Amino acid sequence: MVVFRLVRTVCVSPVNMYSIMPCEVKPRFVLLYGSQKGQAQSIAEGIAEVAEEHGLVADLSCLDNNDKYNLEKENAPVVFIVSTTGDGEPPDNAIQFVKRIKKKTLSTHHYKHLCYALLALGDTNYANFCNCGKTIERRLQELGAKQFYATGYADDGVGLEVVVDPWLDGLWKAIKGVLSKMASDRTGYLKGEAGDSPKETPDSSVPDIQLNLLSITDRQNCESVRASTETVLKFASAASDSTTHTAVSDLRPASPTVSPGLSSNSCGAASVSTSGTETQTGDAGVPHVALAALLTRSLPPLSESSLNVPALPPPYLDVSLQEVDTVDQIVGPLNQETLHEVPISRAVQLTRGDSVKMALLLELDISAYPTMTHLPGDSFDVFCPNREAEVEAMLHRLGLHNQKNHRVHISLHKDTKKKGAKVPPYIPQNISLLYLLTWCLEIRHVPKKAFLRALVEHTGDGVQRRRLQELCSKQGAADYNLYVRDPSLSLLELLTAFPSCLPPLSLLIEHLPKLQPRPYSAASSCLRHPGKLHFVFNVVEFPACSGRPAGRRGLCTGWLFDLINPVLVFPEKAESSGSSALPKIHVSLRPTCPFRPPSDLSVPFVMVGPGTGVAPFIGFLQQREKEREENPEATFGETWLFFGCRHRDRDYLFREELEGFVSSGTLSHLKVCFSRDVQEEKEETANSAAPSRYVQHNLLLNSQHITDILLRRNGCIYVCGDAKNMAKDVNDTLMEMIKSELQVDQLEAMKKLAALREEKRYLQDIWG
Secondary structure (H helix, E strand, O other), X not given: OOOOOOOOEOOOOOOOOOOOOOOOOOOEEEEEEEOOOOXXXXXXXXHHHHHHHHOOEEEEEEOOOOOOOOOOOOOOOEEEEEOOXXXXXXXXXXXXXXHHHOOOOOOOOOXXXXXXXXXEEEOOOOOOOOHHHHHHHHHHHHOOOEEOOOOEEEEOXXXXXXXXXXXXXXXXXXXXXXXXXXXXXXXXXXXXXXXOOOOOOOOOOOOOHHHHHHHOOOOHHHHHHHHHHHHHHHHHHHHOOOOOOOOOOOOOOOOOOOOOOOOEOOOOOEOEEEOOEEEOEOOOOOEXXXXXXXXXXXXXXXXXXXXXXXXXXXXXXXXXXEOOOOOOOOOOOOOOOOOEXXXXXXXXXXXXXXXXXXXXXXXXXXXXXXXXXXXXXXXXXXXOOOOHHHHXXXXXXXXXXXXXXXXXXXXXXXXXXXXXXXXXXXXXXXXXXXXXHHHHEOOOOOOOHHHHHHHHOOEOOHHHHHHHHHHHOXXXXXXXXXXXXXXXXXXXXXXXXXXOEOOOHHHHHHHOOEOOOEEEEOOOOOOOOOOEEEEEEEOOEEOOEOOEOOOEEOHHHHHHHHHHHHHEEOOOOOOOOOOOOXXXXXXXXXXXXXXXXXXXXXXXXXXXXXXXXXXXXXXXXXXXXXXXXXXXXXXXXXXXXXXXXOOOOOOOOOHHHHHHHHHHOOOOEEEEEEOOOHHHHHHHOOOOOOOOXXXXXXXXXXXXXXXXXXXXXXXXXXXXXEHHHHHHHHHHHHHHHHHHHHOOOHHHHHHHHHHHHHOOOEEEEEEO
C-alpha cells in the first residue's frame, strides 16, 4: 500500500560522497518501520529507494520481522519510522518489538552500542500524540542507545510533510556523518573507550525538527497551517519531555464515519451552522463561488514560480485485464475467520428531522454467532463497499467500463527499482475489475503528493499538467492543503477537475490504499440484549467545495443510511413502514480494548460523552443495571454521566433510557447541557448565572466531586466523542481542576493526568 512517499526534488543533484570510490562496498544502515495504515511503511520504502543515490544501502524491515535484524548485535546506524494508532498504541506490526524492549530485565547498557534516529508520525487531534515513537525513543535511551539525529514528530493534523520533508532532507547528512565517525573510530564513538567522547545528544548541526520546523519562514505552506501552529508547538514542547505524556495522539484509521463538531470547508474555515443551514466562507468571508476555479487555476506568485516537485515514483506493478468465462462472483468482502454477515433487525432515527445532524441507532442480530459475545466498551468493524455510482463513474473515467467483469491480473514489474515491492496482499486472485474497485481499494482516499506527481505523466493538457505540478510541489503546499487535503478531495473528484488526466489502472493499485472497515462502539450490553448488538452514528455530510460541485455523504454512514432507509423507524413512528427484507452487513469484532467499566463494582467512575459519544456508556449502564439486579447485596460505586447536545427537544439521545437509569439508581448523577439552547435560557434567567453550554462547563461546576473520585477514591474517567474540540477541552478542564484542587502548577497537573493515563484510569475513545 502506497500512501506517502519520500519527497526529493528533481532540480537537486547532491554530490554522492561514496560514488567516487569504485569497487568499495557501500556503507549500510538499518531501516525499521512500524505502520498501521501504510504511512510509515511508505516513507521507509521511499528512504530505501533513495539511499542508493547517496551511495548507501538500507536494510529495510518491518519491526515485527525480528528474524531479519538483530539490534543486540547491530553495529550500523538504525533509523526508525513509526506511527501510532488506537489510544496511543503501537501499530500491530510493532507491538511485539515494543514489548521486547520494555522488559524490565534488560540492563541500562543493553543497547549501549546502538546509535539511532527516529521519525514519529502522529496527529495532534488525538490523545497521546506520537506515543509509540516516544515510547520507543524513551526506552532506547534508557537502555543506553545514542541518538545521532534529532527526532521528528510529524503531525497528520497539519500535514505530515511539514515535518517529514525537511527531516528527510537532513537525514542523509546525519547518516553519512555518523558512518564517518564510526569508521574512523567505531569503539571511541559508540563505547566511549577511546577517541571522541560518546555523543549523548543529536548532531548540533542538525536543526531540532521537533520544535523548530514550523518556524520556517520561506515555505509557502506556513500560511496553510497557521491555524494549527499554536497547537503543534504546544504539544511538540510536551513531546520533548518524556515524563509528561500529555500531548495528544496518533495515526488512527482515517474514517469518515463520524464527524461531530464543526466541519471544515475547502478554505480551511469552519462551517458556521445556524438553524440547520450551512454557510461556508473563506478566510476573509469570501463565498466558495469566488474561489471555485482555484483548484485548477493558480494565481501569482505561485503561477510564476519555479517549482521543486517530487521525484517520479518508480512504477512497480504490471496490471492486465483478461476476458474469461467466469470469475469468482463475490458480493461482499472476502471471508475471514472473524468476519460475519449479520442482519440489521432494527433501525431507529434518534434525532428529530430538523436537527443539525441525523443520528441513527442500528440493532444487529448476532444470535447465530455465539463467538460475537461482546462486553461494554468493545468496538467492532463494519465492512462497507465503495458507492456503486462512484465505482461506475471511475470505470467510465478510466475508459474501462466495458471491461468491468474482466479478471484482474497483477504482477511485479520486472525492472522495478522499488525496494520491497510486492503485489498488495489485500487484493485476492481471480477477481473482477468491478470487485477490485468496489471492495479492495479506497477510491475516496485523498491523493498524496506522490500520486499527484505520477498523475502529471498521464495528463495531456499543458495547463493542467502545470497545475498538478504546482499542487505536488513544495511551493504549492498551501494550495494542496487548501484544495485537496482539507476538503478531503477524492481521486475521482480530482480526475473530474482535470479531464485530460488519464491514469492507467496500475497507478491506482500502486497508490490507493486498502479499503478499510469502519469502527463503531457497541451501544448495548449482552446482559440486557442477548443476541443483539446496537451501535449509533451520525450521518456525515461533506459540503460542496472547489472540486466538489455537490456535497456528499460519508462513505460508510451514507451507505448504511441508504441500506436501512426502507425499514427506518422515525421518531414520530412506532414501527417501520413496508415489508422490506432485513438488510445484512459484514462485521467483525475488534481486538479487546481497555475502554471498559471497572471490574471492581465498588469503584466510582465518570463518563463524558456528548452527542453520539454517549453510545458506549449506554452499554456501561445497561450492564451496571443488570449487575445491580443480580447482586442486590453488593456495594456499587457511584456513576456520573456528562452528556451534551445542541437542543433538548431535537437531539437529546437516549433521553428516556438515561432518565430511567437515574430513577433506578444505576446512574447516580446525570449532568446535561444544550449548547444551542443557551441563548434562550439566558434570556429567561437574565439575573442568574449563565447556564452550562458544553460538557467541560458542567465538569467545572462539579470539580470537587470529580477530582475527589479521581485523586482520592481511585476512580476512573472515560471520554468518548470528538477529538478535535471536545476531548481537548475536557483534557484542559481536567488539568485546571487538578491545578485548583491540589494547588499545583501546570507541569504537576500534567503529570497527574499522565499518571491517570498510565494507570488506565483516564481512558478515551475519540475520533477526528
